[in-house]
Amino acid sequence: MSILRIIAAGATAAALAGSAFAAGGGAHPHGPAEGFPFESPLGKFEKDSVQRGYQVYKEVCASCHGMKLLSYRNLGEKGGPFYDPEYPNANDNPLVKALAAENEILDPVPNEFGEYDFRPARPSDPFRSPYANDAMAATANGGAIPPDLSVITKARHGGANYLYSLMTGYPSQEAISYETSPEGEFLTVIDPSLVRSSGIYAEGAGGHGDVGRLIQPLGQYYNPYMPGDTTAQYEGDPRHPPKGGFLAMPPQLTDGRVTYLDGTEATVSQMAYDVAQFLAWAGEPKQQNRKSLGLATIAYLVFFALLLWFSYKRIWRKVEH
Ligand code: HEC
Known part of the structure; x- marks a missing residue:
């Protein structure tokens, strides 16, 4: 089989897989006009947008959707929206402490009388769950259970673009x-x-x-x-x-639904953009580290390949071959 035929077969398979997805699915998610910056190989999350996205999650989505794979501490870790180099340990970061304390959670440790009390969350606590269990979630939402949003951009075809389209598409x-x-x-x-x-x-x-x-x-x-x-x-x-x-x-978002602390105008598309970026970060908080490691690895491999090539040239210099 020639290389061209292999490529053609691959392209056909990809096209077929694509159309299989389209059947019975929703409209193709288009995402924001400029795309998301973190989607390109070297792209990064926009810290400001992820911060605003947390605000949208907290003020709009958190009353129905939990994010149980995240702890408040994650917000202040390297690559996180509230990371501050002054506090390498996010548990000491006063802003993270304050953000956590805005949430009342049921203490998993009983008090001296064996009762469970509510208390403000600490950075080490997982995000507050809006419902005690699935049955309560379903009762409150006409039988449907709002899915946990920790890894939703990984769990849905189209990822952050789907999130953006869904929120703006009503x-x-x-x-x-x-x-x-x-x-x-x-x-x-x-x-x-x-x-x-x-x-x-x-x-x-x-x-x-x-x-x-x-x-x-x-x-x-x-x-x-x-x-x-x-x-x-x-x-x-x-x-x-x-x-x-x-x-x-x-539909969840209407213009001005939140008042952004940084003064950004809270249009529907801006809030959808920010919350989608926040959820994409939450699904892959270590993306930044992974990308920089990948870059370093490629640089090393290129250097190593050059080294090999010149060593080869040098060693075989005097040999007829
Ligand atoms: C009033 C409660 C409520 C609020 C507030 C809410 N949701 Fe939902 N959400 C639901 C319910 C219920 C479902 C499940 C719908 C279903 O399966 O029919 C859902 C489903 C979803 C889904 C999954 C859709 C799919 O592909 O299955 C996403 C994504 C989502 N919500 C994101 C958000 C975001 C982002 C926010 C905040 C901007 C938000 N939701 C706010 C109740 C809510």
């Missing part, structure tokens, strides 16, 4: 209308032609005939990026249902 108010069915049921109706990335556009409906409507199930929210199938809820051409699916999480 239909805007103009696409939503309310009506009562002949049976007296209250209906939330979505016009997919007004939803970016639903794959259906008003101009000739993308060539698919008339645009139908989506009837949103009670307690569920349409999002074009959520992997799923909208056929059952679509009143329109069943061969071309809108992309995406329904999930039990209502």
